[in-house]
Amino acid sequence: MDVLSVGGTVSVNAHGLDFRAGSLSSTIRSLRVMTADGVVHRVSPDVEPELFEAVVGGYGLFGVVLDVELELVDSEMYRLRSRTIEHRDLPEVFAAQVAGDDAVRLTYTHLSTAPGSLLQEAIVYTYERTGTDEEVPPLRERASDRTSRLVFNLARTGDLGQRVKWGAQKHVLPRVRGCLESRNEALREMEACMVARNQAMYESLGFLRNRLPQYTDVLHEYFLPHEQIVPFLDELRAQLGEHDAQLLSASIRSVHREDVVLDYAQGERFSVVLYLSQEVSEAGNEDMASLTRALVASSLELGGTFYLPYQQHYTREQVAQAYPRLEEFVATKRRYDPGLRFQNSFWVRYGPQPEERP
Ligand SMILES: Cc1cc2nc3c(=O)[nH]c(=O)nc-3n(C[C@H](O)[C@H](O)[C@H](O)COP(=O)(O)OP(=O)(O)OC[C@H]3O[C@@H](n4cnc5c(N)ncnc54)[C@H](O)[C@@H]3O)c2cc1C
Incomplete structure (x- = not known):
């Protein structure tokens, strides 16, 4: 899909x-x-x-x-690495070990959605050039997609499912990733997980399919100055505690200013992507609208913005403030x-x- x-x-x-x-x-x-x-x-x-x-x-x-x-x-081969960190260390880890390391070409971060470590633990994934001449294989359907779907859907089953999901993201998924073995002896010994750039960027959306008709999934995205990511995540955690919407997945990427009129970044920004589940009902809609407005207000207060493709629960004033x-x-x-x-x-x-x- x-x-x-x-x-x-x-x-x-x-x-x-x-x-x-x-x-x-x-x-x-x-x-x-x-x-x-x-x-x-x-x-x-x-x-x-x-x-x-x-x-x-x-x-x-x-x-x-x-x-x-x-x-x-050109597509090229990368070594995929992951590090588990505290959310408060993200700006420093990003500056020193991601942006500051020229070998790193792609990155994203998953945040915990499990009780206990909710939005406080993160796995930073980096795709790094190795300087070796690895052959690039053709694009393929990933064998790990089924496992990813299973792990993702655990989040729909409540607190225990969320704990199992985060454990699997940290410990199981790294082992079942569709890695290719390096042809390079030194990299093989490091058990390096080699992934083609094209493959890393290829994502089938099939694993998002929701089979529960009484619930629907909603995306949000907020753009924060690096130094404001921690206060934003702390506010997000507080808001989730006050709303019924369930956070299924939270990830972080990085964007910068672009020369377009409705530029959402306006500077070096972390983008926080939330995948939430809400009940299909008037109450579910109201809950999601109130959560959206609160998170938009928090991102604006912290000098951030929000992405426009998703549900239009934000106000005219909020759009005017985010998009000068x-x-x-x-x-x-x-x-x-x-x-x-x-x-x-x-x-x-x-x-x-x-x-x-x-
Ligand atoms: C599961 C999921 C994951 C996503 N992940 C990401 C992500 O990783 N990064 C990201 O940036 N976004 C992401 N998005 C948002 C996505 O990029 C937007 O929803 C995008 O609009 C989807 O393209 P579409 O073809 O569905 O466009 P539509 O939703 O059909 O249209 C979007 C807008 O583009 C306009 N439009 C469409 N076609 C044309 C055309 N030919 N000419 C002029 N205008 C046109 C429409 O009028 C509308 O205003 C995701 C969305 C989903 C549902």
């Missing part, structure tokens, strides 16, 4: 494990977009930059993205689409209201 389209991914300016490249926008050479008047523009950071910076991360409000030319890099170029976004929209041909719920809720329109 791979459900994300090229046009949708460009229109949210998606990001992933490559903290050095940053989000998708920095790897787009050019794209073609058909605007409301039927004209096809080929835009790039140098050609019609105003339209380019609005379309990328622009939620489809400027036209239809037809195709995209991306900057590509929102007015420019609206002005560019009016210039390219004066008849408002392209609309969506983001525009209707957070764009100018009827009484504010000229």
